[in-house]
Amino acid sequence: MDTEAQHTERDRSSAPEEGSGERSRFMHVPDRPDTLSWGRAAFLGLLCTVALLLFSAFVLQPFLIPSGSMEPTLRVGDRVLVNKLAYRFGSEPQRGDVVVFDGTGSFVQETPAENPVTALLRGAASSLGLAEPAETDFVKRVVGVGGDRVVCCDKRGRLEVNGRSVHEEYLYPGDNPSEVAFDIVVPDGTLWVMGDHRSNSRDSRDHLGQPGGGMVPVDRVVGRVDWLGWPLGRLGPLGGTEAFTGIRPPDAIHG
Template identity: 50%
Template structure:
């Protein structure tokens, strides 16, 4: 009687699955250590970033040189901009985290703003020319959204050690350090909460462009009385 030879199972799907898992692991490692992708959910950083932009963020940008006044930073806002507990269930939090990781939704705890005040800086709104001042010197702010005032909300703050004073470029729609003046911490964000620096707009393609770091935003880099 003829015996039919048993055909070995095709292992192709196993290799494909392993390749996918390896790609996910490598991507996760890269995004946790070097580069990550973030979705811009609002207009608070226009004209630099628009709603729906996907940006590439370097996690190592500030390892070789310090954060400077005028830098744009992506940061974890928990404990300052965002509540410590969102009140969402675990399933909702997992879905939100997945959407954030895939770059299709924003994060309730991750923000992008511009550094206006460094530790020790005295930041005031506003001088006679309706400009912000840092350590008594007016800021030159070419990045402001056209038609926006430097700020319509008055403030006079001194940034503590280890903290940052952060504002959006589209000041009239940005919820930033000014919005938290009466809250614990006074709108100051811990410098160790900074995740990294945006280096590239990835999407939409018609906005594909690198993001350059600006020079120091103040006309003077000295502290008051120095």
């Protein structure tokens, strides 16, 4: 018997056929996980950005402090969180609140011209606290609400609201309540606002002779500054003030 021929036949029968599984194992083209991973990451990043923008637009907006007009309460470069729900359900700004508002028509008579694309990008960045706010956005402290009579100053140089002197402990050290004398009654639906760094703040006082008289419409208020988000050393809720405790309401004065 030809044993060599038998071995040859046996070897041929056990060898894989051309184009069979042995070849397909090497010719199989796997998925491209790198491409899919980048695609998923980009999609998730887009979703997160949209969610943050929506959250910022309706609930809580980061706001970059661009100037020293609110020192020492807020410093240049601080990131604060503006509560946009603070005045959404019937509540209105109170004396002592620190608010962000759109000054169009009160502090800014004409809206600055800006490239639409640039404005969109800047608006998105500022909504996330990554860029300075629009030139029409301001942050100040509410000193007078609708009906209040605000006077500066009394015999001891203090601000007076509805006939009561106010001890403003939040003022910048060495600042007077105001170097400009005024005696105003705040119209209903508006606010009289001032910066804590009175000698370095352009506020309601600077617009007395302009349309609106420096009064900020309540419906222009974006929200209330409730928290400090940056720097980490000052992280926490924004402290309140008792400066206006005991101020009689306007109707009690006028009555």
